[in-house]
Amino acid sequence: MVLSGPATEKYCRDWHGDVTSEAVAVLRPRTTNEVADAVKTCARLGLSIVPQGGNTGLVLGALPDRPADQVVISLERMNAIRRIDPDDFSAVVEAGCILSDFKDAVACEGMFFPLALGAQGSCRIGGNVSTNAGGINVLRYGMTRELVLGLECVLPDGSILNGLSTLRKDNRGIDLKQIFIGAEGTLGIITAVAVKLAPQPDQVATALLGLNSLDDAIALFRRARRDCCDLMSAFEFMPPVAFGLAREAIPDLEMPISGDHAAYVLLEISGSGLVDINDLTERFLQAVMEEGLVADGVIASSTAQARNLWLFREGMNEGQAKRGPHLRTDLSVRLSQVPDFVREAEQAVIDVVPDAICVSYGHIGDGNVHLNVLPPAGLSRNEIEARIHDAKKAINTVLDAYNGSLSAEHGIGRLKRTEHEARIAPAQRALLAALKQAVDPQGLMNPGCQLEYERPS
Amino acid sequence: MVLSGPATEKYCRDWHGDVTSEAVAVLRPRTTNEVADAVKTCARLGLSIVPQGGNTGLVLGALPDRPADQVVISLERMNAIRRIDPDDFSAVVEAGCILSDFKDAVACEGMFFPLALGAQGSCRIGGNVSTNAGGINVLRYGMTRELVLGLECVLPDGSILNGLSTLRKDNRGIDLKQIFIGAEGTLGIITAVAVKLAPQPDQVATALLGLNSLDDAIALFRRARRDCCDLMSAFEFMPPVAFGLAREAIPDLEMPISGDHAAYVLLEISGSGLVDINDLTERFLQAVMEEGLVADGVIASSTAQARNLWLFREGMNEGQAKRGPHLRTDLSVRLSQVPDFVREAEQAVIDVVPDAICVSYGHIGDGNVHLNVLPPAGLSRNEIEARIHDAKKAINTVLDAYNGSLSAEHGIGRLKRTEHEARIAPAQRALLAALKQAVDPQGLMNPGCQLEYERPS
Incomplete structure (x- = not known):
């Protein structure tokens, strides 16, 4: 159950490979009782615990950062x-x-x-x-x-x-x-x-749509939310640069619609049973195209075609990864403010990092924008870090003005702790500290994650 | 802002009128800051606080029970x-x-x-x-x-x-x-x-259905969950006795379908926009009637008719209220266990209170059964209390065997505290006590509700 030395490496490296660390040991219990025993043992030895699942987190929440006194408890063998x-x-x-x-x-x-x-x-x-x-x-x-x-x-x-x-x-x-x-x-x-x-939804309609603006994407979402009842299961926004990025990762990817639109939406309507999902999707898209809300679009006519449409979304991420280190964000604002926020935040980035490329995409129905910033090729690590730092600061200033969240879905972990702590209200911080003290008075569990709680003396 | 004496009466009487109490005073702040001031004042005076909304709770959670040291804070004037x-x-x-x-x-x-x-x-x-x-x-x-x-x-x-x-x-x-x-x-x-x-759902289809058994009602729910996607908005189960009870409250209520069925379901499918909800409902009901899962049924053809179908559901409750004091429960078990549980629990009640009538109804899709027990007419208050006590005990024994919940939706309040405390696991109780201590170390907030926490010395 106990790993140490080189065997711990994969538990001490983050998902993107940007950060590596070390731990006293990695424990891999097989049962709930073994987890309980491991926790008691760590407490007795004065070691703190970093719980870990698949180690795919994006905010360093499951990665040790104090090698001398942290043990990783991996749950990977409790997989029944x-x-x-x-x-x-x-x-x-x-x-x-x-x-x-x-x-x-x-x-x-x-x-x-x-x-x-x-x-x-x-x-x-x-x-x-x-x-x-x-x-x-x-x-x-x-x-x-x-x-x-x-x-x-x-x-x-x-x-x-x-x-x-x-x-x-x-x-x-x-x-x-x-x-x-x-x-x-x-x-x-x-x-x-x-x-x-x-x-299980046995009918899934997937469409890739080209729109004239991000404002139209928001209007389309609202319209779909009403016209398609609760049957809309995905509504992903992508910028024009998505196609180029996707092709950097998947060179033979075919372009299903014109790449000239200002905004793209990947829409999924799904359901089971007696509702004719394809018919619903077709009627919906026909109406919004007639009204000019959607400029161009394609509905997948097979599972393979639907898969291909999603490949753009995934390829876009892989393409960004291939560009090397860059700023990834996970922001949310109110739905109606998404277009203004994206415009303003991208402009703020370009003002301070003129040579960067902004890639704003995300789960628009939730107001969740991933505004990523790619530095140009050929920079040194320090130059990249400086641009990431400046871009993040510029984005956060705009985000704060919108009362937005700096973590819509990824969590805080260790990566966003400082930014988070700088924004938390005193009453909230006090209550979190009281809760932590009540449940984990020894400060055993994942110290350094989310907030830097006062350590017991 | 402060009421005392007779003016406090309506804040100190429960929704059913079964329980009356008293409080030191009733405070009715108008703003968040006034609430904060009221809380600080109570703390300074050593008075504890019972927060109250509409005072419609069914478990005495908002009713003071220690007249000498409890203040009710009613939020009724903070209604913007x-x-x-x-x-x-x-x-x-x-x-x-x-x-x-x-x-x-x-x-x-x-x-x-x-x-x-x-x-x-x-x-x-x-x-x-x-x-x-x-x-x-x-x-x-x-x-x-x-x-x-x-x-x-x-x-x-x-x-x-x-x-x-x-x-x-x-x-x-x-x-x-x-x-x-x-x-x-x-x-x-x-x-x-x-x-x-x-x-806003601009299409609502409402149907009252007669079925041959509660098992069929569960099968119908599962089928509707699949065939009608996420568009089912209500699925209420009622027993045959519902109609008689409803007519005791609303004598001229018309019976829309035969009253001879073993089980009744009030089904609502609703949505907005492009899905034809009536057509969906009709096709669904046609299929399940052809298969014999539904024996009889009527779909409301107007809003007024739909309202009339819901009147049975509401009248059934009013009819029970007219019978005087009785046992109300709010139980949940796993969906698949609802029919067995209802049969077993009703039998357990009849075994100990043979002259009672069991009325089991509820939100079947959530596994939520209100198994109410009506004592016969003409009993003394003590005889009624004894029957309620025995019936509750019998039901709880069956419920425990099913690992069910004694509060599916009403909460614990003061009414169910003792039953709840008897069943809570030590680790859970310890964590709740730690949480309470962390947030409310003086034990100021609603003492006696949910759990009897140790009072600070």
């Missing part, structure tokens, strides 16, 4: 699916199960677990819950929080909180599981999760 | 709608706003606030959030928790936690608002709420 109950629309799964393995298993039962994100082939359910992961289906199914029915957690004192109920409705007072969702392991270790399942 | 933003699908409303007033105001903007429950003409938003209220639309839109984007709360030290953001996605660490939702005022006072809005 304990139960799938299609008749109850629920399942129970251990924290270390890979998201796509779980999705595949429930699909075999005709069911659907809606959480969907780029890392789903590597990320693990416990990490998804600990970070309250978002992804492309949030606008219909909610964040991970809304998919969770119950949790099993190991607390910092080694006791086990068993709340793995699959009851849909249970209103017995304060809902303790909520404090662990999004806590990024700072209050305890999630070992298993009870979740809601939805019926 | 601060903002409705249809373009953002959000609104901000003060805690004292009556639910139906708020629903009407957002409807004027073409929007929909999905929380719907019997008391909506009297209950207030702050109470809905504090109790995490359920109601008839939970299966589609979730409990109140899932509708909340942000909260403004006054903490026990009089500080104000301002979290009234309307961002759809904000993942900046531990989500503090979650601890106040469902806390029934034991951690602070909710003064305002930011909520999600949905598009």
Whole structure:
């Protein structure tokens, strides 16, 4: 169960490979009781704990940063699916199960677990819950929080909180599981999760649309939200530069519509049973094209074509990765403010880093914009760092004016802690500190993540 | 702002009129700052606080029970709608706003606030959030928790936690608002709420169906969940006795279908825009009737007819109220276990109280059963109390065997505290006590509600 030395490397390197670290050891318990024993042992030895799932987080929340006194507890060997109950629309799964393995298993039962994100082939359910992961289906199914029915957690004192109920409705007072969702392991270790399942959508319509502006994209979202009821499952915004970036990663990718539009939307409408999803999608798009809200568009006529449309979205990210180190953000503002915010923030970046390329895309229905900034090629590491620093500062100034969030879906981790701490209200900070002190008085769990709590003397 | 003596009576009597109490005084602040001042004053005087909204709760959570040292803080004068933003699908409303007033105001903007429950003409938003209220639309839109984007709360030290953001996605660490939702005022006072809005459904199909068994009702729900995608907004189960009870309250109520069926379902499918909801509902019901899953049914052909179908559901409750004191429960079990549970629990009741009538109904899609027990007419108060006691004990024994919840949607309050405390796991209790101590170290907020925390010495 214990790894040390070189065997710990993959647990001490972040998903992008930008940051490497070290830990005293990596523990890989197989059962909830082993997790509890590991926690007690660490407490006894005065070692603190960094819980880790698939280590795919984007904010360094699961990466040790104090090599001399931190132990990584990886949940990767606690990966069983304990139960799938299609008749109850629920399942129970251990924290270390890979998201796509779980999705595949429930699909075999005709069911659907809606959480969907780029890392789903590597990320693990416990990490998804600990970070309250978002992804492309949030606008219909909610964040991970809304998919969770119950949790099993190991607390910092080694006791086990068993709340793995699959009851849909249970209103017995304060809902303790909520404090662990999004806590990024700072209050305890999630070992298993009870979740809601939805019926598998057996009809999925996917369309790539070209629009004249980001304002039109917002108007289109509002229109789709009303005209397509609750059947819209994704609404992704991409800028014109997306196509070029995608082709840098996937050179033979075909361009399904003209690349001349100011904004692109990847729209997915889905459902099961008696609603004719293709017909609905066609009628909707016909209406909005006649009105000029959509300039151009293509509806996938096969699963392969739909897959191809999503490849642009994924290729765009891979293309950015190939450009080397760059600024990644995960911002949210109010839906109606997205166009103004994007214009203003991009301008603020160009004002301070004129040679950079801004790539703004995201889950527009949630007001969630990833405004990434790519420095030009050929710079030194220091020059890149300076541009990232300046761009981030410029964006945050605009974001603050919009009362936006600097983490819409990725969490705070260690990467955003300083920015987060600079903005947190005193009453909120005091309450968080009181909560941390109440649950983890020794400061054992994931120190340095989210907030720098005062360490016990 | 301060009421005392007889003027406090309506704040000290429960919704059913079963319980009356007294308080030192009733405070009715108009602003968040006045709430904060009231809290500080109470703390200074050594008085504890019972926060109250519309006083429509069913578990005595907002009713004082220690007249000598409790002050009621009523939020009824903090009833402004601060903002409705249809373009953002959000609104901000003060805690004292009556639910139906708020629903009407957002409807004027073409929007929909999905929380719907019997008391909506009297209950207030702050109470809905504090109790995490359920109601008839939970299966589609979730409990109140899932509708909340942000909260403004006054903490026990009089500080104000301002979290009234309307961002759809904000993942900046531990989500503090979650601890106040469902806390029934034991951690602070909710003064305002930011909520999600949905598009107003402009098509609503309502059907009353007769089925051969409760098992068929569950099978029908599962089928509807799949065939009607996410467009089902209510699925209420009623027993045959419902019609008789409804007519006791509304004598001229017409019986829309035969009263001979073993089970009845009130089904609502709704949506906006391009989906033809009536056509969907008709095709669905035709299919399930051909298969024999539904024996008989009627679809409302007008809003007035739909209203009439809902009158059965509401009249059934009024009819029970007219029978005088009786056992009301609010239970949940796993969806697939509902039929077995209802049979077993009703049998257990009849075994100990043979002269009682069991009325089991509820929000079946959530596994939420209200198994009420009506004693026969003509008994003394003591005889009634004895039957209620015996029936409750019998039901709870069965419920425990099913790992069910004794509060699916009403909360714990003071009414269910003892039953709840008897079932809570030590690790959970310890964590709740630590949380309470951290947030409300003086034990100022709603003592006696949910759990009997140790009082500070």
